[in-house]
Amino acid sequence: MCRIAWLFLCLLMGLKFSVSYAEDRRVLFRIDGEETSVEEFEHYYTQVYAVSRVSVERFLPHFLYYKLKVADAKRQSWDTITDFRLQCSALQNEILKSEERGMSQKQDTLLNWVRFRQISFLLPQHASSEQERVARQRIDSVYTALKNGIPFEKLAQSYVKAPLPSPYLDGEWIPERCLIKEFTGQLNTLKKGNYSAPFFSPLGIHIVYLLDRRQGVYPSETTGNAALQKVADSGFTERKDSLLNKTRMELCQVSDGLLAAYWDKRHGGTKSGNISDKELQSYFESHKNDYAWDLPHFKGGVIHCLNKKVASKLKKRLKKCPLNKWNEEISAFSQENPEWKVVVETGLFQIGTNPYVDKLAFKCGHFTPRTDLPYAFVLGKRLKKGPEDFQDVRNEVQRDYRLWTERTQMEELKRGFRIEINQDILKTVNCSGKK
Structure with missing residues (x-):
């Protein structure tokens, strides 16, 4: 947001x-x-x-x-x-x-503003001693990792899916007067780039990391x-x-x-940014038939180069290289051989959408070779029935997973309310x- x-x-x-x-x-x-x-x-x-x-x-x-x-x-x-x-x-x-x-x-009033990040664990208003013990144990593990040199940003990302009890948006400027006293008390003791020890608030247990502070005006309330x-x-x-x-x-x-x-x-x-690849893959496997294709596709790439000799060298380098690493490999090849220009197109090609793929992979149609790079070849595989995994249709799976999640949550909410x-x-x- x-x-x-x-x-x-x-x-x-x-x-x-x-x-x-x-x-x-x-x-x-x-x-x-x-x-x-x-x-x-x-x-x-x-x-x-x-x-x-x-x-x-x-x-x-x-x-x-x-x-x-x-x-x-x-x-x-x-x-x-x-x-x-x-x-x-x-x-x-x-x-x-x-x-x-x-x-x-x-x-206008002169206010103190702060920017900070946090790692927080939610506790209910009347938490039991066991709930407090578990939360304290988790935050202590985080604190130990910080003291051992693991960057705060990396640890914060590990807990991005944990339900945060605080509405404060990480990294945004916030007037100190808008913070509850427990947060203000901790932030006032920190220098920029330092983090606090674990502390409790009415919302839960937290560690905060001070990014910056300043003074500025803000309209009176x-x-x-x-x-x-x-x-x-x-x-x-x-x-x-x-x-x-x-x-x-x-x-x-x-x-x-x-x-x-x-x-x-x-x-x-x-x-979609909050959905893990594991969740998407699981959803894809359960709904694979929804992504079946009416027309065959080719997964791989089209490479344009000078001649068959250059193509042979490229094939050896790319054959065992993952598709998402091709551009890096070709960039390295071009640096080693600056006299040999290479252009590559990678992705998922439906039959009828690329004349080079149609001719070289599906053996139909024709194409006119490029004048600057007259030799073209393809590497990859034909997929006749549907995608191999969710990455082939990632956007569609993200969309469908999000809608499925919303429908599931909505049905749960409906059961808790009387709706007319x-x-x-x-x-x-x-x-x-x-x-």
Whole structure:
């Protein structure tokens, strides 16, 4: 998640305004009695439609899944965590600047800012002594590894899939006043490039690594309700009503977005970057028939060179070399023999997409040799029925695995809530994505 997106998500967590801000609105669905209006759905749908042109019917399950994550986060009271509330309180003016433009602002305050990384292990609010012992044992192992010279970055990557109890985004500038006192106390004792000893907080047990610190200004805090009141107190009734409506909608989106993002983090996330090769390979093996091909493919490469003599030398070097190392090997070959130019194309070629592959691998069609590199040959294998492993169709497997994970998580969430969907109201949604 980019820095600006994260800031926007963090701004209004913990606000206690009601989503039900218009008594006469139409209700699209309820989750355990909490209503989601058609107006809110359209607010999200308009943004998505502008990019993807997805239909209302296809967007609804994704939106429902999103709102179920929000409901589950609220049920576990993540929206009441102290450091969430502090951080959002300090950052609220970022999203309210446009709404408050032209209104009087309090004088900017000089703040201490820090950038840090962390390795954290979650502990429930009322952790048992056994849970604390296990967490302490794990963090002590990390601390020992750090003292033995293993870089903090490398260790942090080992625990990237562990559910982090802290909302602080690693490596981003954060005002010290937004941190709970346990974090501030540790960071204030560190010099840049140093890490702390393990310490407990209300969230769990942690080690922090100080990247940098500085002083800078940040607008004085304004609560979300106070900001809304400023808009409400402004003149021009028509503009005021429109601005209030827009502001409330954006505040709801920001608050819910943070909760959903935190839910994803606590549940391992579903982005392709968080999926291991082992998980993808396992999913591929279980769904191999889904990736069968209608047309044969060739896995390997096309090499263009000067003559048969150069080709013979290249074949010897590449024959036992993995495909993903070909470019390195050919680069080394070119440095050793600068007078022999070589060009290579590697990948997965469907029949009919490359004239050299069609002629040399599938024995059909024809090609016109390059004038500068007239000799061409192929190395690799023909795959008639489908890919050998998930790497051959990695993007497709990542996409399908992510969707499968989302469906599985959504079904689990559905079992924990009472859901009522008004299908008749759904038909009234503006399908053009325009209002």
